[in-house]
Amino acid sequence: MSFEGKYNAKSPAVKRLMREAQELHEATEEYCAYPLEDNLFEWHFTVHGPPSTDFEGGIYHGRILLPPEYPMKPPNIILLTPNGRFEINKKICLSISGHHPETWQPSWSIRTALLALIAFMPTPGNGTIGSLDYSTEERQQLAKRSLKWQCDSCGKIAELLSKDAAKKPITEEEQHMLDTIALKAEEVSSTENSFASNTENITENGLRQRGVQVLAANNQTQEQLEVIVNPQVETMSSSNDLFWTILIASLLSGIILLVLRRLFLV
Amino acid sequence: MEDKRSPQWSSENTDVNQDELILQQQRRIEREISESIALVGEKESLISLELEYAKDEVYLAKTKVLGQKYSYIRRTRPDGNCFFRAFSYAYLERLIDNKEEYEKFRELALKSKDNLVALGFPQFTVEDFHDTFMEVIDKVGGDSEASRLELHKLFNEQGYSDYVVVYLRLITSGQLQREADFYQHFIEGDRTISEFCHQEVEPMYKESDHIHIIAMSTALGTGVRVRYMDRGAGTEVTAHDFPEGALPTVHLLYRPGHYDILYP
Numbered sequence: 001m002s003f004e005g006k007y008n009a010k011s012p013a014v015k016r017l018m019r020e021a022q023e024l025h026e027a028t029e030e031y032c033a034y035p036l037e038d039n040l041f042e043w044h045f046t047v048h049g050p051p052s053t054d055f056e057g058g059i060y061h062g063r064i065l066l067p068p069e070y071p072m073k074p075p076n077i078i079l080l081t082p083n084g085r086f087e088i089n090k091k092i093c094l095s096i097s098g099h100h101p102e103t104w105q106p107s108w109s110i111r112t113a114l115l116a117l118i119a120f121m122p123t124p125g126n127g128t129i130g131s132l133d134y135s136t137e138e139r140q141q142l143a144k145r146s147l148k149w150q151c152d153s154c155g156k157i158a159e160l161l162s163k164d165a166a167k168k169p170i171t172e173e174e175q176h177m178l179d180t181i182a183l184k185a186e187e188v189s190s191t192e193n194s195f196a197s198n199t200e201n202i203t204e205n206g207l208r209q210r211g212v213q214v215l216a217a218n219n220q221t222q223e224q225l226e227v228i229v230n231p232q233v234e235t236m237s238s239s240n241d242l243f244w245t246i247l248i249a250s251l252l253s254g255i256i257l258l259v260l261r262r263l264f265l266v
Numbered sequence: 267m268e269d270k271r272s273p274q275w276s277s278e279n280t281d282v283n284q285d286e287l288i289l290q291q292q293r294r295i296e297r298e299i300s301e302s303i304a305l306v307g308e309k310e311s312l313i314s315l316e317l318e319y320a321k322d323e324v325y326l327a328k329t330k331v332l333g334q335k336y337s338y339i340r341r342t343r344p345d346g347n348c349f350f351r352a353f354s355y356a357y358l359e360r361l362i363d364n365k366e367e368y369e370k371f372r373e374l375a376l377k378s379k380d381n382l383v384a385l386g387f388p389q390f391t392v393e394d395f396h397d398t399f400m401e402v403i404d405k406v407g408g409d410s411e412a413s414r415l416e417l418h419k420l421f422n423e424q425g426y427s428d429y430v431v432v433y434l435r436l437i438t439s440g441q442l443q444r445e446a447d448f449y450q451h452f453i454e455g456d457r458t459i460s461e462f463c464h465q466e467v468e469p470m471y472k473e474s475d476h477i478h479i480i481a482m483s484t485a486l487g488t489g490v491r492v493r494y495m496d497r498g499a500g501t502e503v504t505a506h507d508f509p510e511g512a513l514p515t516v517h518l519l520y521r522p523g524h525y526d527i528l529y530p
Contacts, residue, residue, distance in 0.1 A: 012425040103469040107391040
């Protein structure tokens with residue numbers, strides 16, 4: 001890394017980011033992230049779609065923007081690869097959720113943000129700003145296409161992740177964070193820009209037009225805004241996938257049963 | 267498509283939207299404050315406080331009473347971190363003239379990192395804050411006059427200043443969690459200690475209450491005297507010592523929502 005001359009190496013934020021760059025230096029099979037050559041406050045990342053979800057097999061690329069106050073203020077994430085869960089080219093940030101007023105902690109890091117992103121992908125978008133609720137088929141199709149996706153500065157993203165490096169275990173603290181955090185788009189006035197580029201992208205992909213309408217509706221109802229539901233995020237480590245899938249399925253069927261009973265037995 | 271209406275007119279919105287609007291307004295206020303008030307100001311005569319309250323009888327009377335015990339005030343930026351910032355500045359300033367206590371504190375600070383990691387805080391980032399915290403302590407350990415200047419400089423550099431605040435917040439959170447059984451009684455609502463720490467102690471810009479002060483001063487093995495000045499009856503400026511009965515090493519003035527440093 002050649003930042004030494006460019007930044008004040010004594011500034012805690014610069015020191016911290018250099019350390020994080022060092023820590024994330026080696027790609028794992030789950031994620032990789034690094035600062036741009038000429039800007040320590042902008043990073044690019046690549047994450048693997050979580051297994052046993054709509055995003056399985058997909059590889060997604062994006063930018064991380066660090067505010068000058070980092071780590072006192074949270075990083076912003078921008079996805080670049082179409083994925084069907086988050087709008088692309090739109091800032092999403094680790095933010096408070098409606099149910100647990102949890103805020104960014106300076107002791108979290110870029111790794112934390114990436115883990116949160118991965119964990120948050122399979123959760124329902126629920127019309128939250130910056131969220132998309134594409135169908136499983138559409139997401140799987142996007143996941144397949146993502147392997148061919150290229151970044152202007154990083155090249156073919158499919159080659160960025162490691163094939164064999166085991167993922168670092170998630171600590172207790174991180175698990176707690178994943179249980180309580182919510183990701184949502186920042187309400188920026190540049191909504192229209194990203195809206196436009198999104199429209200372009202979706203039509204380009206020839207996938208569908210409906211997403212655009214959803215988006216437009218989203219923009220108009222900005223006032224009503226989102227209720228951020230805070231699902232207990234299932235961080236699926238491959239060993240207990242099955243357990244969670246079964247648990248969720250049985251819970252869901254239980255709820256459906258209760259609803260049906262209520263509807264028909266009254 | 268951007269909604270330009272001011273927050274107070276949007277009362278028909280849902281709660282979540284209110285949150286967002288409040289946050290926006292908060293950011294605006296933060297910006298204004300940071301442009302006009304130093305993180306830690308110069309030492310001023312207490313007379314400046316009297317001038318500030320020239321037209322406010324209640325506060326003026328209390329300021330005069332305060333003037334019998336204190337001669338100087340040092341203001342801090344009201345950004346929600348003022349307790350931690352004011353305390354750490356005043357305490358390090360005191361240690362500059364008290365080498366024995368300085369060494370003791372340095373020792374305690376050195377060991378504090380392992381305690382936090384043992385409690386489950388992420389090692390990687392705790393180390394980062396701890397390193398800078400120690401750097402600040404080491405930089406004010408030399409000759410008195412130079413150390414004073416260095417302290418003032420470091421505390422007005424956002425990076426260093428905020429890192430010290432973060433680390434004290436972590437120490438406070440660590441103390442609360444270590445003695446969770448005791449502190450649980452002081453938590454309102456049905457939050458657990460660790461939830462409370464995640465929501466009210468560790469995030470920056472969250473204001474400090476009694477429980478923060480008790481936990482922090484206990485963890486650092488030092489005493490804080492807070493003088494409370496508000497619109498309440500009488501002319502007394504009530505003193506509270508934290509932890510109870512401890513000899514105060516740092517004196518702070520509390521006015522609703524804000525802490526400044528007091529000097530005899």
